[in-house]
Amino acid sequence: MNIRIPRGTQDILPGKVEQWQYIEEKARDLCRRYNYKEIRTPVFEQTELFQRGVGDTTDIVQKEMYTFEDRGGRSLTLRPEGTASVARSYVENKMHGEAQQPTKLFYIGPMFRYERPQSGRMRQFVQFGVEAIGSADPAVDAEVIALAMDYYSELGLKGLKLVINSLGDKESRDAHRQALIDHFQPRINEFCSDCQERLEKNPLRILDCKKDADHELMKTAPSILDYLNEESSAYFEKVKFLLDQMGVSYEVDPALVRGLDYYNNTAFEIMIEGKGFGAITTLSGGGRYNGLVEELGGPESPGIGFALSLERLLMALEAQEINLEIKESIDCYLVAMGEKAKDKAAVLLYELRKEGLTADKDYIDRKPKGQFKSADRLKARYTAILGENELEAEKINVKHMETGEQKEIALSDFITYMKENMEESI
RNA sequence: GCGGUUGUGGCGAAGUGGUUAACGCACCGGAUUGUGGUUCCGGCACACAUGGGUUCGAUUCCCAUCAAUCGCCCCA
Structure with missing residues (x-):
C-alpha cells in the first residue's frame, strides 16, 4: 500500500x-x-x-x-x-x-x-x-x-x-471595540504577543486569552453587555x-x-x-x-x-457510552448443500429480498458448519437449510437461531412463511 | 506554523546487536459424512514505516523523512 x-x-x-x-x-x-x-x-x-x-x-x-x-x-x-x-x-x-x-x-x-x-x-x-x-x-x-x-x-x-x-x-459593537482599545492600549505591552496583535485586529479576543487571564485589566475590561x-x-x-x-x-x-x-x-x-x-x-x-x-x-x-x-x-x-438503536441483524441466512440446492438457494434469496427481507447466503463454498457460523456472525434471526434431501422432498428446514427450534415446511410455502414470520415478530 | 508521543502479521501485543521474530484475538480446517456456543488439535498470514549511517552483522543503536496520534493557536 x-x-x-x-x-x-x-x-x-x-x-x-x-x-x-x-x-x-x-x-x-x-x-x-x-x-x-x-x-x-x-x-x-x-x-x-x-x-x-x-x-x-x-x-x-x-x-x-x-x-x-x-x-x-x-x-x-x-x-x-x-x-x-x-x-x-x-x-x-x-x-x-x-x-x-x-x-x-x-x-x-x-x-x-x-x-x-x-x-x-x-x-x-x-x-x-x-x-x-x-x-x-x-x-x-x-x-x-x-x-x-x-x-x-x-x-x-x-x-x-x-x-x-x-x-x-454595529453601533454597539463599534462603541465597545473602542472602549476595549482605550482600556488595553496604555498597558498592552504587558500582554502576550498574540494579544498585542489582537488589539488592532479584534480586541474582543483579548478577553479570551488564557495566558493573560490573570492580568488585572482583564477583570476590569468593559463588557459588551454594558455597551449594547x-x-x-x-x-x-x-x-x-x-x-x-x-x-x-x-x-x-x-x-x-x-x-x-x-x-x-x-x-x-x-x-x-x-x-x-x-x-x-x-x-x-x-x-x-x-x-x-x-x-x-x-x-x-x-x-x-x-x-x-x-x-x-x-x-x-x-x-458517554450511549448506544444508538441500530439494527444489525439480518432476517434470514440460507444454508445450502450441493450444487442443485445452491442454485435453488440463489433463487430463493432473490425472492426473499423482493419481499423485503434482509437475506444472504454463502458464496465461498463453505461447509455447512461454516455456513452456520456465518449465519451466527451475521446475527441471522432465521436460517433456512436446503440440501439434497430437502430438495427431493420439496421441503426446507427453517431454524430459529435464538431458540434453536427447527421446522420443516413445504418449499412452495417458504417465502410466504418467512414473510409472515417477519411481520409477526416486528 | 510550533511542540510531545508513537510506528512489529487483519487487529492487539512481547522481544533481541547475530542461526526458522514469541504470544493472544480474528480467520480457515479437523474432532462432529449436513447445524451456530464451549473445549481440544492443526493450519494461515506480503510483520519489524521508509531512506541513510555506525557495525563483520541492525527489527534492535544514531540521523533524516514519512505517517499516526495528542497538544498550542484557532475552531465545529
Whole structure:
C-alpha cells in the first residue's frame, strides 16, 4: 500500500457508518418537526464568497482554506463552513421573494479546513447546520437554539452547557471595540504577543486569552453587555426571556466571541463537560448574521443559524457510552448443500429480498458448519437449510437461531412463511 | 506554523546487536459424512514505516523523512 488516505480525512466503514446514518436521520427528523427544509449546495464555491462572507481577517480565510485554481483559471475553495454558501444560494435563487419567510433551511455535509488534525478536528469533517433567513424576530433565535439543544438531548447526551452572549448591532459593537482599545492600549505591552496583535485586529479576543487571564485589566475590561444600545439590549432580553419560558437553561458569557466576522447580536455555543474529548469542548456554535445577505448582494435579510460537528457528536456519544438503536441483524441466512440446492438457494434469496427481507447466503463454498457460523456472525434471526434431501422432498428446514427450534415446511410455502414470520415478530 | 508521543502479521501485543521474530484475538480446517456456543488439535498470514549511517552483522543503536496520534493557536 503506497497510496494512503489524505491527512485529516477518514474512511467511514461498515460498523461505524450505521452510526452516521442514525444521527443524520435524527437530524432530518428533527428538522422536519421544526419545519426546516434541506438544502444541498456545492462543496466548492468561488473563493471570494468566503473572503467576503466569512471575513478576510478570520483565521479560516487567512490560513485554513483549501483554495485551488481550476482549469479555467478561476479561484475556487472547498467550503470551510456552510452559512456563506446558504446565504449565497438564498440570494442567487431569490428566496427572499418567496411568500413564506423566514426561509428555514438545514444542511448536512462535509466541510474542509486545512489544519493540523487532532482529536475532534479533521481536515474534512461533517457539519449539520441550520439557517433561518428573513426574520429579525428573537423568537427565531430561540427556536434555532432550542433545535440545537433538542438534537443533543434527544440523542441522550448529558452535561451540555449552553453559553450565550450578545455581540450587539454595529453601533454597539463599534462603541465597545473602542472602549476595549482605550482600556488595553496604555498597558498592552504587558500582554502576550498574540494579544498585542489582537488589539488592532479584534480586541474582543483579548478577553479570551488564557495566558493573560490573570492580568488585572482583564477583570476590569468593559463588557459588551454594558455597551449594547437600547435596541440590541431589548433584543437580547427577549431571546433570554423566550429561552427561560421554554425551559432551556443557559449561561451568559460576555466573553463569548465567535470567530467569524458576520455575527452580530445573538451568539451562542454548546459545550460539553467531561472526559473523552481532550482539548475539544465546543460541540456547536452559531449566531445571528444580519448583514451577511446584503454583503453578498441581496436585499436586507436578517438571519440566524448554527452548525455542529457530527464527528464531535459521535465522540461525545461514545464518551458517554450511549448506544444508538441500530439494527444489525439480518432476517434470514440460507444454508445450502450441493450444487442443485445452491442454485435453488440463489433463487430463493432473490425472492426473499423482493419481499423485503434482509437475506444472504454463502458464496465461498463453505461447509455447512461454516455456513452456520456465518449465519451466527451475521446475527441471522432465521436460517433456512436446503440440501439434497430437502430438495427431493420439496421441503426446507427453517431454524430459529435464538431458540434453536427447527421446522420443516413445504418449499412452495417458504417465502410466504418467512414473510409472515417477519411481520409477526416486528 | 510550533511542540510531545508513537510506528512489529487483519487487529492487539512481547522481544533481541547475530542461526526458522514469541504470544493472544480474528480467520480457515479437523474432532462432529449436513447445524451456530464451549473445549481440544492443526493450519494461515506480503510483520519489524521508509531512506541513510555506525557495525563483520541492525527489527534492535544514531540521523533524516514519512505517517499516526495528542497538544498550542484557532475552531465545529
